[in-house]
Amino acid sequence: MSSLGSFGDRREFPVRDYDLAATLNSGQAFRWNQSSAGWVGIIQGTWVCLRPGPRRITAFTSKRQRDWAWLISYLQLEVELAPIVDTFPDEPPMRAAVQACRGLRLLRQPVWECLASFILSSTKQIAQIRQIVSALCRTFGEPVVVPPGFAPEFAFPSAERLALASESELRHCKMGFRAPYLLGTAREVACGSVDLNRLATLSLENAREELMRLPGVGRKIADCVLLFGCGFAGAFPVDVWVLKALQSLYFPRCRVLPRELRHFADTHFGPFAGYAQQYLFHYMRTTAMKV
């Protein structure tokens, strides 16, 4: 194993209620890999390795850091989890999900990477989304400075770079019918037709409307970007897993239509509905699935 301490930079962050593995592995981000040194990822072109410890997370980077605001924001280290969980409805399904996923957090990811990744997510399993994103970064991303002994890494390619790609180049990354969607959205973002960094200043509804103007972005993908990239904790992405969770946990004895489940989701989970959604999603994928 490489001596990370003798290279780059290192910083310890005290945390409570933070399950790093569950958070990085819960289908909200697609570029984290567990190595013997810890969780290795790229955040805005910066290589970082994260090690969970008792009541702290230790971060190693390949380059000296002027400040760590980028990581504090990405990991949402200043968010206290307990007051959020306390707003969830007090009922058996939600209690079970919270108990099974203690310490599960939401990340605040770079908006473009989040948007592009979720455009690639439709009708794909998480393992395959990771493969496509990895190929996209290898093919179009700028090389990143990596500590000695670690695998080469690449930044997530900018919208401007992807806007210059051809559809067939994108298809070489195995994204299939999603290629024209990603290309179309990259072009719109690159030319400034949609300003991703302004979304967080809008209302949830207006920001969602903006995102849904983009090709390949419907309600579900828009809500993922709002929740995982823009900080709208009330956005509630409804996918096949969440539909299954709502149906089986809340209406086990009667068949409920998807649009009725959608309405239930919109009205039932409170101001941090997005957190509740992530708990249900992860609970369903890890433990409850084995029913």
Next chain:
DNA sequence: CTCCAGGCGCCTT
């Protein structure tokens, strides 16, 4: 082999 995967856009009623 068949079936399905953190959906969307377009086409029918």
Next chain:
DNA sequence: AAGGCGCATGGA
């Protein structure tokens, strides 16, 4: 408004 279908690709 609401429901059905095709779209690439690969793993179970």
